Amino acid sequence: MIPEFGQLALALALCLALVQSTMPLMGAALGRADWMALARPAAAGQFVFVAVAFAALEYALLTDDFSVSFVANHSNSALPVFYKATAAWGGHEGSMLLWIAVLAVWTLAVAAGSRSQPQEFASRVLGVLGIVSAGMIAFAFFTSNPFDRLVPTPLDGNDLNPLLQDPGMIIHPPTLYVGYVGTAVPFAFAVAALLAGRLDKDWARWARQWTAVAWIFLTCGITLGSWWAYYELGWGGWWFWDPVENSSFMPWLMTTALLHSLAVTERRGIFKNWTVLLAIAAFSLSLLGTFLTRSGVMISVHAFASDPTRGLFILGLLALFTGGALLLYALQAGKLEAEGGFKTMSRETFLLANNVLLVIATGFVLFGTLYPLFVDALGLGKYSVGPPYFNLVFLLPVLPLVALIGVGMHTAWRMMPGSVLVQRLRWLAVAALALGVAIPIVIFGAVSVLTLLAVTIALWVCASALLDPVRRLLYRTGAPLTRGQVGMCLAHFGVGVFMLGATVASAYNFERDLAARPGDRFEAGGYEFVFRGVRQVEGPNFVADEGEFEFFDDGASLGILRPQIRVYRVQQSPMTEAAIDTNVLRDVFLALGESLGADAWSVRVQVKPLIGFLWLGSSLMALGGLVAVTDRRYRVAARERQREPAREQTATGAV
Amino acid sequence: MLRYVVPLAIFAVIGLFFLRGLWLNPSYVPSPLVGKPVPTFSLPDVEDTSATVSSADLLGRVALVNVWGTWCVECRHEHGFLVELARAGVPIFGLNVRDDRVAAGKWLARLGDPYVSSGFDPEGKVAIDWGVTGAPETFLIGSDGTILHKHISPLTPFVWQRDFVPLLREHCGPSDCAFLAAVGAR
Amino acid sequence: MTRLASLLALCLLFASPVLAFDTEAEFDDPVLNERYRSLIREIRCPKCLNESIAESHAPVAADLRREVRRLIGEGASDDEVKTFLSSRYGEFVLYRPPVSPATWALWGGPFVFLGVGGFVFWRILKTRRDQPIDEDFPA
Numbered sequence: 001m002i003p004e005f006g007q008l009a010l011a012l013a014l015c016l017a018l019v020q021s022t023m024p025l026m027g028a029a030l031g032r033a034d035w036m037a038l039a040r041p042a043a044a045g046q047f048v049f050v051a052v053a054f055a056a057l058e059y060a061l062l063t064d065d066f067s068v069s070f071v072a073n074h075s076n077s078a079l080p081v082f083y084k085a086t087a088a089w090g091g092h093e094g095s096m097l098l099w100i101a102v103l104a105v106w107t108l109a110v111a112a113g114s115r116s117q118p119q120e121f122a123s124r125v126l127g128v129l130g131i132v133s134a135g136m137i138a139f140a141f142f143t144s145n146p147f148d149r150l151v152p153t154p155l156d157g158n159d160l161n162p163l164l165q166d167p168g169m170i171i172h173p174p175t176l177y178v179g180y181v182g183t184a185v186p187f188a189f190a191v192a193a194l195l196a197g198r199l200d201k202d203w204a205r206w207a208r209q210w211t212a213v214a215w216i217f218l219t220c221g222i223t224l225g226s227w228w229a230y231y232e233l234g235w236g237g238w239w240f241w242d243p244v245e246n247s248s249f250m251p252w253l254m255t256t257a258l259l260h261s262l263a264v265t266e267r268r269g270i271f272k273n274w275t276v277l278l279a280i281a282a283f284s285l286s287l288l289g290t291f292l293t294r295s296g297v298m299i300s301v302h303a304f305a306s307d308p309t310r311g312l313f314i315l316g317l318l319a320l321f322t323g324g325a326l327l328l329y330a331l332q333a334g335k336l337e338a339e340g341g342f343k344t345m346s347r348e349t350f351l352l353a354n355n356v357l358l359v360i361a362t363g364f365v366l367f368g369t370l371y372p373l374f375v376d377a378l379g380l381g382k383y384s385v386g387p388p389y390f391n392l393v394f395l396l397p398v399l400p401l402v403a404l405i406g407v408g409m410h411t412a413w414r415m416m417p418g419s420v421l422v423q424r425l426r427w428l429a430v431a432a433l434a435l436g437v438a439i440p441i442v443i444f445g446a447v448s449v450l451t452l453l454a455v456t457i458a459l460w461v462c463a464s465a466l467l468d469p470v471r472r473l474l475y476r477t478g479a480p481l482t483r484g485q486v487g488m489c490l491a492h493f494g495v496g497v498f499m500l501g502a503t504v505a506s507a508y509n510f511e512r513d514l515a516a517r518p519g520d521r522f523e524a525g526g527y528e529f530v531f532r533g534v535r536q537v538e539g540p541n542f543v544a545d546e547g548e549f550e551f552f553d554d555g556a557s558l559g560i561l562r563p564q565i566r567v568y569r570v571q572q573s574p575m576t577e578a579a580i581d582t583n584v585l586r587d588v589f590l591a592l593g594e595s596l597g598a599d600a601w602s603v604r605v606q607v608k609p610l611i612g613f614l615w616l617g618s619s620l621m622a623l624g625g626l627v628a629v630t631d632r633r634y635r636v637a638a639r640e641r642q643r644e645p646a647r648e649q650t651a652t653g654a655v
Numbered sequence: 656m657l658r659y660v661v662p663l664a665i666f667a668v669i670g671l672f673f674l675r676g677l678w679l680n681p682s683y684v685p686s687p688l689v690g691k692p693v694p695t696f697s698l699p700d701v702e703d704t705s706a707t708v709s710s711a712d713l714l715g716r717v718a719l720v721n722v723w724g725t726w727c728v729e730c731r732h733e734h735g736f737l738v739e740l741a742r743a744g745v746p747i748f749g750l751n752v753r754d755d756r757v758a759a760g761k762w763l764a765r766l767g768d769p770y771v772s773s774g775f776d777p778e779g780k781v782a783i784d785w786g787v788t789g790a791p792e793t794f795l796i797g798s799d800g801t802i803l804h805k806h807i808s809p810l811t812p813f814v815w816q817r818d819f820v821p822l823l824r825e826h827c828g829p830s831d832c833a834f835l836a837a838v839g840a841r
Numbered sequence: 842m843t844r845l846a847s848l849l850a851l852c853l854l855f856a857s858p859v860l861a862f863d864t865e866a867e868f869d870d871p872v873l874n875e876r877y878r879s880l881i882r883e884i885r886c887p888k889c890l891n892e893s894i895a896e897s898h899a900p901v902a903a904d905l906r907r908e909v910r911r912l913i914g915e916g917a918s919d920d921e922v923k924t925f926l927s928s929r930y931g932e933f934v935l936y937r938p939p940v941s942p943a944t945w946a947l948w949g950g951p952f953v954f955l956g957v958g959g960f961v962f963w964r965i966l967k968t969r970r971d972q973p974i975d976e977d978f979p980a
Contacts, residue, residue, distance in 0.1 A: 235896040242891050270969075277662060284666075297676040301890045308677045315673055323670070326663040333659040341972030352965060360958045364951055370672070371947050377675040380943040382684045384885045386893070386936025393951050397958075414974045511878065684887065684933045753900060779904045786929040788888040788901045 003068050003147040006056025010097075010147075013049035013104075014137040016042050020107075020130030024123035028195070036123035043104075043111040043126055046133060050104040054088070054097055057146050061087055066157050069150040070094055076159035076570050078541045086170040087160045092294060092304035093146035095173065099290070100136050102174070102181040107133065110185055110210065117206065124192035125185075132184050135317045143310045144294075159541070159570035168228035176221025176248060180286045182214025183251055186258060187283035187325070190276040194328040197335040199276070204266035207279070209629060211262060215255045216625040222248050223618035234576030234591045236511070236606045238614060241390040244302035246369045247289030250362050254282035257358035264351050267413060270340035271348075273333050274355055280329065284322040285362070290314055297373060343415035350408030357401040364393050395450075402499055403457045405492050406464035428467060432460035444508050454503040462496035465489045487628025494620025501613025510607040513593075517600045525607030527588060528552040534592070534601060542566040544577070547592045547601060551581070563592040563603075587611045686786050686805040693720075693800045694784040698774030701751045701759050708748065708774040713796050716831055717823060718746040720794040721770070721810070722782065724754040725762045727790040733809035734766050740815075741769035744834035749773030752782045752790060795819055797826045868914065877913050880922060881906055885934045893936060 020042035027035025057070070061084050066072040074090040089095040107129045114122035140146070163169065189207045193199040225248070230238040239245065258278040264271045291314045292298050296306025342348035368385045375383050410424055436456025440447045469489050472478055481489075510525035518533035532548040544566040551558050561579035568575065578591040586609045593602030688694070697709040713720070721737060723730045741747050749770035751759050756775060763770075776782055785794070788807070795804040803822050806814060820839055823832055832839075868874045878895070884905060886897035894902040894909075905926065912922045926934055938944045 233896075237896065240891070280662075291673070295673075295677060297673060297679075297681065299681045299891050301892065303890070311673075311677045315670065315677070318673075319670060322666055323663070326666055330659045330663050334656060339972045341969050341974040343974070344966060344970060348969070349966060352962060356958045356962045360954050363954050367950050367954075368947070370669070372681065373676045373679075374672055374946075375943055376679050376681065377672050382681075382931060382933045383938045383944065383947075384933050384936050385938065385947065386883070386885065386891075388883050388937035389947070396951060396955065684931050687928060687931045778907075779900070780908075783904055783908055783929060786887075786931075788930070789899075 002056050002059050003065065003149070006053045006060075007141075007145065007147045009049040009052035009056065010137060010141055010145075013046050013053065013100075014134060014141060016046040016049065017130050017134035017137055020046060021127055021134050022130075023127075024130070025127035025195075028120045028123045028127070031120075033119065036119050039123045039126035039130075040111045040114070042130065043107045046130075047104040047108045050101050050137075054101045057088055057094060057097060058085060060147075061085060064157075066155070067149055067151070067153040068146075069148045070146045072150050072154050072157045074158065074160050076157040076541070078569065079157075079160055079165075080540050083160055083165050083170070086164075089173045089177075090160045090164050093140070093144045093148075095177075095304070096136070096140040096144050097146050098174065098177055099181060100133065100140060102177045103129070103133055103136065103184060106178075106182055106185055110188075113206075117202075121192055121196065121203070124195050125188045128188035128191045129184060132188070132321060135320060139310075139313050139317060143307075143313050156570075159568065162542070162566070162568040162571060162573055162575045163232070165541075165568070166228070166232055168224060168232065172221060172224040172228055175217055175224055179214050179216075179218025179221045179255075180248070180251060180289065182210070182217060183255060183279075183283040183286045185210040185214060186255075186279040187321075190279035191325050191328060193272075193276060193336070194325070194332045197332055199265075199272050199336055201266060201269065204262055204269075204275075207275075208259070208262040208266055211255060211259055211279075212625055212629040215252075215259055216622050216629070218248075218252045218255060219618060219622040219625065222252055223615060223622070226618075227615050230611075231578060231580055234578050235604075236509070236578070236589050236591075236608065238505075238611070241365075241368070241387050242300050242302060243298040243369050244289065244293050244300045246365050247285065247292050250285040250365055251282050251289070253358050253362045253365070254278055254285055257355050257362075258282055260351050260354050264348055268340045268342075268348065269338050271352070271355070272336040272338060273329075276329060276333070276336065278355070278359075280322065280325045281359075281362075284318065284325075285366075287314070287318050287321060291318060292369075298369070342413070345411070345416045345418050345421070347408065347411040347413045347416065350404055350411055353404055354401065354408070357397040357404075361394060361397045361401070364397070365390065368393065395454075399454065399457055402461055402495060405495060406457075406461045409464060409488065409492060410467070424467075425464065428463050429460060432456055432463055435459055440504075440507075448507070451503055451507045454499060458496045458499035458503060460496070461499070462493055465493035465496060483631040484628050487624045487626070487631070489624070490627060491621045491624025494617045494622075494624055496617070497613050497620060498617025501610045501617055504610040505608050505614065508609050511604070512606075513602065513604050515596055515600050516603050517598075522605075524605040525588070526553070527558070527607065529590075529605065531601075531603070533599070534595075537564070539566065541570070542568045542575075545592065545595070547579075547590075547603075549579070549590055549603075551588060558588075561588070561590045563590050565592050565594075582612060584612055585609065686802075688786050688802050689805060691802060693796055693802060694781070696774070696781045696784060698750075698776055698781055701749070701754075701756060701773040701775040702763070703772075706772065708772045710800070712772070713748065714798070714800045716746065716798050717827055718748060718771075718796045720748045720750060720785075720796060722750045722752055722785075722787050722790045722792040723773075724752050724790050725758045726754065729809050730791045731766070733791055733793075733811065734769070736810060736812060736815070737769040738767040740834070740838055743837040745838065746771050750776055750782060750785070750787070752776050752779050752787065795822055798828060798831065873913055876919065877910060880909055880913070880919060883923075883936045884909065884926060885936050887930045887934050 020039060023035045024039035027033070027038070060068045060071050061075055062081070064071070064075070064077050070091060070093050074094070075084055075087045079087065087094070089098045107126065110129065111126055114125065186207050189203065189210070193203055225245070226238045230236065258275065261271050261275045261278055265275045291311065293300070293302060294304050294306065295311025295314060296303070296308065297311060368389055371385050372383050375381060407421065407425065410421060433456050436459045437452050440452060440455050466489065469481060469486065472481060512524045514522060516522065516531040518531060520531045522529050529549050529551045532550065534545050534547045537544050537546045544564040546562050546564045549561045551561060559581055561581060563579040564577040566575045566577060567573070576591050578589055581588040586607055589606040589608060591604045593604060595601055693710050693713050695710045697707055700706040700708055737747060747769050749772070751773045754777065759773070774781065779787070791809055793806045793810045794802055797803050803826060804818060806818060815838070820835070823835060823839070827835065868877065881895040882893050884894045886892050886894050886899055886902040886905070888899050888901050889897045894905045909922055912925060917925070923935055932938060938947060940948050
């Protein structure tokens with residue numbers, strides 16, 4: 001019964017989404033306030049019904065209702081309760097429902113925040129969000145319904161994919177989705193601006209806030225995914241340039257560019273076309289991710305069950321949303337252009353370079369990801385484009401970009417005397433160069449020019465980001481830094497930390513495979529290991545072989561590592577659980593391979609210097625974003641707007 | 656202004672590729688060995704340790720080479736059809752990969768032996784020369800030793816009719832392939 | 842049908858009971874070791890859903906690693922190893938596709954993008970340099 005209620009709720013949500021998409025937009029075009037006023041209630045109603053639908057799915061999962069096809073495919077009675085609940089996004093249909101639910105939450109938030117916005121503008125934004133919702137709900141309802149029944153009903157389910165039975169894997173999709181789906185908000189803002197044919201300072205400020213929140217979640221989501229892959233998959237890698245990974249990374253790159261472009265638009269009222277295009281691009285790339293994961297067009301470990309029908313539907317949605325927005329852009333962009341000059345040496349120039357380089361980087365990733373499809377479609381054969389290509393090509397725009405971050409942060413708007421810049425930064429640059437070359441050589445010995453360059457640039461950005469805060473702290477000069485500025489410094493510092501981690505962990509990774517018998521001692525990466533043997537342990541729904549290794553540094557014991565190989569009872573698939581010892585400077589990573597007979601086991605040991613900096617750097621970036629988004633000027637502006645919303649409404653209604 | 660249409664144009668082109676891509680199969684990788692001569696090999700027979708199976712055996716008439724192993728669940732699905740083909744006179748050679756000799760012998764005894772002979776390739780070295788990625792895989796070899804076709808996944812009557820029979824008609828000599836009368840046209 | 846196919850694919854992915862790390866002796870020469878490790882990262886496992894033979898647990902990946910090791914030990918160059926594998930499995934197994942007419946666009950594309958990007962940057966800068974710099978948010 002409950003799943004049927006869920007279906008009904010979904011259908012009602014679709015109806016409300018259709019109302020939310022049509023009436024407010026027509027109302028804005030025709031100036032009918034009563035139609036525009038339907039936007040917020042429709043959004044609220046849609047949220048309620050989507051929530052009911054999601055609750056219905058959870059109910060089916062938690063009560064082991066295997067007559068529902070999705071539950072039978074992705075759950076099992078022996079599955080721990082926590083994973084039963086999170087199995088909701090363990091498969092295609094459920095994850096689409098999650099997508100829709102997250103969009104409903106975003107829409108509700110935007111609706112609530114829109115009280116202080118001019119009605120015409122708010123209706124357009126909510127209207128566009130309504131179109132997106134309607135499209136996605138229709139997609140789920142007609143092609144990927146999570147409430148489909150399965151007859152005859154199996155006695156038990158297929159169990160959740162063991163890879164997903166892990167806390168890290170469980171937070172990663174929802175967090176990522178909040179970010180992914182969040183790109184729909186700046187998209188809606190952009191389309192609303194195109195429809196109106198204008199875009200003002202308030203637009204920029206609101207757009208910047210919403211974009212920042214989406215960006216923070218995207219950053220966290222991608223970081224979680226990468227971190228999870230690292231500790232869960234057993235081979236010690238953290239990024240593979242897999243098509244699905246790329247399709248989460250590209251929206252992030254574009255949202256980062258958007259954030260920075262909005263800074264210029266908010267301040268100077270220029271780069272409007274850039275901003276609108278970047279907003280459209282970010283959301284389109286996010287939809288592209290949905291397309292690539294579910295259509296079967298690309299091979300990926302992340303791909304859900306693929307189906308050309310679903311692929312066609314999503315392609316249709318892409319054509320509607322992206323094609324529609326870009327068509328609007330072609331027609332209206334001329335109206336948005338504005339004059340506003342700046343000198344060659346100025347903050348605007350650096351932010352322009354930022355835009356261009358990030359777009360180029362995104363273009364490279366997109367091109368490499370889609371290339372196998374391009375050549376196959378043209379009948380030129382089957383090719384693979386993988387990490388060797390991306391690692392090489394991606395650095396081309398990114399190394400200069402990161403280096404420029406260090407300079408751009410200290411530039412003034414409109415014009416910046418080059419000599420002042422040089423004078424402020426030269427010693428820092430020299431120090432970064434010296435350390436960047438010396439430290440790797442001293443600590444690690446033989447190095448490549450590329451590594452030295454990357455380390456130097458990373459140190460440079462870190463130092464440059466800290467320059468202002470440290471100077472103010474030490475000399476107590478100048479006005480106190482605003483949260484926006486602190487956030488910026490923190491985030492850029494995080495970029496440097498991340499880059500340091502990525503460079504050092506890649507360049508100086510130590511790896512060794514060997515066979516070990518109980519009692520064997522072996523040396524790896526500067527540490528000594530003693531293998532004490534393997535025993536069987538039992539988990540709630542798996543049985544595991546657990547190895548015990550003690551490791552030493554110069555005779556001093558640093559602890560015991562217990563890697564496992566789990567076999568989950570239902571799916572009978574072996575899963576590696578690597579044992580990792582973490583500290584700030586390195587990870588010691590130990591994975592158990594297979595039993596070689598006669599008590600011997602194959603083992604992989606890795607020592608990965610500074611890999612923690614990857615997660616630390618990303619977290620600092622997200623933290624920086626959080627600090628910046630709580631900047632006083634947003635909160636003050638919000639309070640002011642709350643006091644006088646009515647006046648604004650009538651004023652802009654006349655425009 | 657014309658430049659405002661550029662993003663839309665780029666999107667349209669990419670979209671067309673996606674549309675085309677929906678009907679392509681990215682996992683299907685054609686073998687580069689098709690059209691080339693059979694890789695030279697010589698393996699001991701799986702059952703008769705004194706005999707050998709070699710690439711020379713594949714010359715002179717059209718034949719099939721089938722990759723199999725007792726560990727391969729899918730191989731059981733095609734085994735019945737292979738036996739049927741063998742009874743009709745199709746020469747089928749086996750390539751037994753990563754397997755245990757005794758188990759392989761028992762398997763053939765229990766399920767039937769469609770093979771003229773099966774090469775024993777426990778480490779998969781010869782399989783690599785054939786570009787084998789797993790089992791079951793079936794190759795069609797012409798009488799001059801050229802690889803005419805490679806099929807991955809179980810060989811079913813449908814696949815046989817669709818892919819193998821047309822090639823057989825094309826490449827069989829006038830007195831070759833008497834079996835086509837029995838298993839050719841359906 | 843497609844659901845069955847994908848379920849099957851998932852089973853095949855996990856069906857291998859072997860989590861094989863190489864346990865044969867590594868090369869004594871660290872240079873050879875380094876070559877081996879970076880080469881196996883560049884070869885795609887022909888049976889997997891986008892993994893290199895370095896990470897994959899599939900039996901064919903273990904076999905291919907063994908072949909790479911053998912070829913390096915016999916003195917083959919990186920290119921010779923790649924040619925050995927691509928002549929048997931297709932260029933599909935090379936994560937760094939060789940430069941050929943089919944891949945000119947792939948390797949040339951980045952330069953084109955950089956060129957276009959540079960041009961766009963320069964044009965915009967030139968336009969903005971000549972505009973009045975005093976106003977914020979002109980109407």
